[in-house]
Amino acid sequence: MDQVTDDVQAADLERLGAVLDGFGLGKAASARVVAEGLMNRNWAVLTSGGERVFVKQVLDVGREQAARQHAATRALAALGVPAATPLTLPGGETLLDLDGGLHAVYHWVEGTHIPGTQLTAGQAAELGGVLADLHTGLAQVMEPAAPAMPMKVTDPGKAEAAISAYAAAIDGKDARDDFDRYAAAQLRERRALLDAVRGDMPDPGVLWAPAGWVHGDFHDLNVLWHGERVAAVLDFDRVAVKPYAFELVRSATLTFCHGDERGLAQDLVAAFASGYRAVLPLAGDQVAFAADRLWWERVCDFWQLKRHYLAGDDSCDHLFRSASALLWWWTANRDLVTGVLTSR
DSSP, rough: OOOEESSSSSHHHHHHHHHHTTOOOOOEEEEOOOSOOOEEEEEEEETTTOEEEEEEEOSOHHHHHHHHHHHHHHHHHTTOOOOOOOOOOOSSSEEEETTTTTEEEEOOOOOOOGGGGGGGGHHHHHHHHHHHHHHHHHHHHHHOOOOOOOOOOHHHHHHHHHHHHHHHHHOSSSSSOHHHHHHHHHHHHHHHHHHHHHOOOOOOOBBBEEEEEEEESSSGGGEEEEETTTEEEOOOTTOOOEEHHHHHHHHHHTTTSSSTTTTTTHHHHHHHHHHHHHHSSOOHHHHHHHHHHHHHHHHHOHHHHHHIIOOOOTTHHHHHHHHHHHHHHHHHTTTHHHHHOOOO
């Protein structure tokens, strides 16, 4: 390899060479780590033949799920939906099993990640339309899905047990760092919030409609832009059957979150939701219920603390801080959030 950035380890250079060889792409002329992804390992590679590719070591899902999403993206691209598609091996498969690890290779897509809060209203509406196109496209290319479904709602007792467990983990430490102190304070406040809003738990028996196949993790880090247009939607690892309104609301709150006390960029959320509903016209009450359901899950959710205290992984600590800031803002502005999501 002629040029390698310092962040690529020797073992990974050998791995990349074997992956390129498996896909018949020659050797690697240069490579760099793509650090944006949290759940998988990714590299940007220039081959000896002058081709730029994206190499992904799949860690977040198993072979069956990865193969399913690869088939979905290839079918979506054939419909004209801007989905990034994997290359195929000589035998037609898209996954290379190398030393027990799964690897996929994609053509490099020219484009840039734009933080959601920096989009224009026009781009936000465009993005909402792309999400709706994904939903309608997946309905065409995947096996039939139930048109209505229930969704599990977290019991407050389970959330309280998690609060107690993480508080005990912090109390048991010989010395606390800044994150421990922040998390402990948040846990105390979250316990008080749960006590105050226990009666707002959504009805778990509600059947949501319409439901169907969704991207599963649609937000700004999984979108590439080329000018005013979406160049590609990335990372379909979490393709699943869920209510459409749930993904709409989740995507809006992830994409247009300031990450601090400002909460959501309300004008962009409104444009995004309107762009979606112009393509797939969800009713306002469906979107409102989804907002209530997702807010409740945010009250009860501590996945970042699970990674920190049980897995010893601090890579998502910053997401706990931003999620906490959004939760408190959202709790104080629930009617406002529902209003911007449902206004046309």
